[in-house]
Amino acid sequence: MVDSELLVDGPAVILVEPQLGENIGTAARAMANFGLRDLRIVNPRDGWPNEHARRAASRADHVFDRIRLFQTVEEAVADLGYLVATTARSRELAKTVRGPASAAGIMRGHMVGGVRAGILFGRERIGLTNEEISLADEIVTLPIDPQFASLNIAQAVLILAYEWRRSGLESEESGLRFTTPNDSRPATKQELIGLFEHLEGALDAVTFFRPAEKRPVVVQTLRAMLQKAQFTEADIRTLRGVVAALENRPTRPRKRADGTETTSREAED
Numbered sequence: 001m002v003d004s005e006l007l008v009d010g011p012a013v014i015l016v017e018p019q020l021g022e023n024i025g026t027a028a029r030a031m032a033n034f035g036l037r038d039l040r041i042v043n044p045r046d047g048w049p050n051e052h053a054r055r056a057a058s059r060a061d062h063v064f065d066r067i068r069l070f071q072t073v074e075e076a077v078a079d080l081g082y083l084v085a086t087t088a089r090s091r092e093l094a095k096t097v098r099g100p101a102s103a104a105g106i107m108r109g110h111m112v113g114g115v116r117a118g119i120l121f122g123r124e125r126i127g128l129t130n131e132e133i134s135l136a137d138e139i140v141t142l143p144i145d146p147q148f149a150s151l152n153i154a155q156a157v158l159i160l161a162y163e164w165r166r167s168g169l170e171s172e173e174s175g176l177r178f179t180t181p182n183d184s185r186p187a188t189k190q191e192l193i194g195l196f197e198h199l200e201g202a203l204d205a206v207t208f209f210r211p212a213e214k215r216p217v218v219v220q221t222l223r224a225m226l227q228k229a230q231f232t233e234a235d236i237r238t239l240r241g242v243v244a245a246l247e248n249r250p251t252r253p254r255k256r257a258d259g260t261e262t263t264s265r266e267a268e269d
Contacts, residue, residue, distance in 0.1 A: 010036035010164055011107050012118035013157055014076045016132060019045045019124050025056025026154035027121075028067070032060035034161035039067045040076045040118075073120070073132050081115035082107065085136035086156055087127055088149040096138045103140040104163035119160050121153055184234035191236045195243075196223050202243050 013031055018024050018041065028039055041048065048069050057064045070076040077083050084103050098106070107117040120136055122128035133139065142159060144151065187195075200219055209215035231239070 007108075007111055007168075009038045010034075010161075011111065012038040012040055012077075012080060012116070013161075014040045014042060014073070014118055014120050015044075015153065016042045016073055016121065016128060017045060017123050018153065021046055021050035021052030022056040023124065023153045024050065024067075025053040025058070025060075025064070026152075027157040028053075028057040028063040029060045030154050030158035031161050032057075032063045033158070034165040036161050036164065037063050037066060038118075039063055040070060041067060042070045042073055042076050044069075073135060077118055077120070077135060079116055080118040082110040082117040083120060083136045084118075084138050084140045085120040085122075085128055085133045086140050086160070087122065087133060088141060088144065088151065089127065093130060093133060093139070095133070095136065098138055098140050100140060100142060100160050100163040101166070103138065104160065104167040106138070107164065108167045119157075121156060124153060184232035187231045187233050187236045191233060192227070192231065195231075195236050195239055196226065198240055198243050199226075202247050205247065 010031075013027065013036060015024060015027060018027075021044075024039075024041060024044065031037065031039060044050065046052075054064060068076075084098070084107070103119075107119075110117050119140070120128060120132065122132070140160070142151065142156070196219075199222070203209060209218055229235070
């Protein structure tokens with residue numbers, strides 16, 4: 001049975017000997033963006049605690065306050081059953097190499113099965129040693145431009161964290177914070193035909209179709225264009241209001257400044 005806390009925290013992120021506190025803080029912030037909470041640090045160069053790291057975390061306190069400090073990589077990964085190591089360099093190691101999306105799916109599968117997983121990130125300048133990578137089950141690398149393979153630690157954490165969250169969603173759009181408003185149903189064919197006929201009648205009134213024998217072809221073209229828009233019921237009402245305004249049709253009764261009512265579209269003086 002899966003331990004729900006595993007999926008809540010996500011895979012552990014292990015930073016090996018990070019040089020700058022700012023990189024630790026921005027990595028924590030990236031984790032918070034996509035729901036990861038287990039950040040482990042191995043022997044940070046500038047010691048710990050680090051106020052530069054806290055400031056860079058930008059209020060990701062629920063991640064930052066749980067950071068655990070370790071002296072060696074072996075200690076930091078001791079409780080993990082599945083570990084991937086990130087590297088941008090070719091290694092003479094007989095390990096499976098995966099992209100971030102594939103790795104995230106494999107990690108989620110392990111964690112659903114109750115196996116704790118983690119991602120190992122190396123030093124800013126030299127990355128991970130072969131000995132450290134040998135502790136991992138697989139290697140993760142990114143499809144970056146080989147002409148410029150240098151990637152900031154927090155950027156790499158952000159990409160893996162995003163793919164982890166994405167692996168748990170039915171679709172990318174299902175996890176979006178803002179979605180397209182859905183307060184109006186799709187227009188029915190009857191409503192769409194009503195718009196067509198209203199527009200065509202207004203165009204007839206101003207002799208738009210010239211010569212008259214080309215009217216059927218032009219009407220067919222207009223209808224095909226409008227059909228592509230996939231209008232909602234609200235869209236149809238708005239467009240018919242636009243056409244009515246161009247026809248200068250009477251509006252709903254409204255009061256003038258002097259208290260009388262009018263249906264005219266003309267502006268008052």
